[in-house]
Amino acid sequence: MDNSITKLFNIKYPLIQAGMIWNSGWRLASAVSNAGGLGLLGAGSMYPEVLREHISKCKKATDKPFGVNVPMLYPNLEEIITIIIEEGVKIVFTSAGNPKSYTQHLKQHGVTVVHVVSSVKFALKAQEAGVDAVVAEGFEAGGHNGREETTTFTLIPMVKEQLNIPLIAAGGIANGKGMLAAMVLGADGVQVGSRFVASEESSAHSAFKELVVNAKEGDTQLTLKELAPVRMLKNKFFEEVMQLYTTNPSKEDLIKLLGRARAKRGMFEGDLEEGELEIGQIAGLIHDIKPAAQIVKEMVTEFEAAKTMVNQL
Incomplete structure (x- = not known):
């Protein structure tokens, strides 16, 4: 499955686990990375010293690439960025703010930078800021979202039409068929959140996980x-x-x-x-809690099966 995203992050599959607050600790991030995807730590719910601890534990749990998701509205943003650089993290996904703030600073320290957007306008601004890739997230996604209410499968082709850097689709993708559909529409990879909430390694409370699967x-x-x-x-x-x-x-x-x-x-x-x-x-399509590695494996297997089926039409 080599493409621009697997090469950019040096991963096996173009599948990224979203850095979701209160869900994405070192156990989940390392499990996804070990399974061939890209795991992200969700810095938005971590004090600076807690993030440093999670980075350290993630390094010990995987020798594969992993990254950190950083909401730009974070109150301790400068300290978070400093810790990321000091700890040698090589991939950062920024969101909820101006990508110009730290993109060049991070890149000067050898960090690959990706920015999350909800519209064509902000995708182009992110590209102009010098990011290496963009995540275009549709209105069906969980958590904080765009005001435009543009759905993922409308947003992806519109962004792809104007973007010159790799594009990652997010929002409403939880299985291999959704992954294939997003990539047919122009995405080079996918970012998956809700499906990984209902994983064994997610740091979400068990009661919340059960509510999600129901x-x-x-x-x-x-x-x-x-x-x-x-x-x-x-x-x-x-x-x-x-x-x-x-x-x-x-x-x-x-x-x-x-x-x-x-x-x-x-x-x-x-x-x-x-x-x-x-x-x-x-969430209406998520019916069980399982290991993150199994989620990755099943998504990739279903992706390949769906691609074969489409080729036979």
Whole structure:
């Protein structure tokens, strides 16, 4: 499966595990990398010293490439970037911010930089900033999302039409057929989040994992667009958000309701009522919790089978 993405990251398969907050620790990242994909540590839910610990443990658990996902809105951003460089991490995925901020600084230290976007406009800005590849993430993805509500399979061909660097598709991809479809539309690889939440190595709480595998079509919704659009499972907290919207709330009202550490409370600590439970629409197609290596193997096997089937049409 050699292509521009496998060569860029020196991996076996063009399959990247998303760096999801409260889900993507060293166990998951190393397991995906060992299976031939690219594992990412989710720095967005880690204090600087915790990230350093996860990088160290990941190095010991795999001799394969792995990376770190860094939300650019992170309060300790400069310290996080310094740790990544000091620890010799060679792949960084940036998101939720301006790619110009640290792209050249990272590249000067030999780091491959990828930026996550939700529109053609921001894909081109990322390319202009000098990133090595772009992740184009559709509106069906879990967690924080674009305001444009452009779906993955609409976004990918539009970005591909104008981009000159490798393109990675994200949002609504959880099996080999989805992987093939994204690549037929122009992606060079895929980034997968929700499927890896329901893995044995995910650091998510077991109660959250079980909720994910029991989710059905329509159980998630994008909301809080005035703050930072986020797709989450419908629960008591979600209903409180919807009730607040009926009062025409101010941004400050929404911030007050959201409070602090909602995502940690839900995904990491397992509070299924008051927590923020971020997951993609594809959760309706996820029915079990299994080892990350098995997920990678099954996706690649299904990808090859689907490609053979299409070639016979």
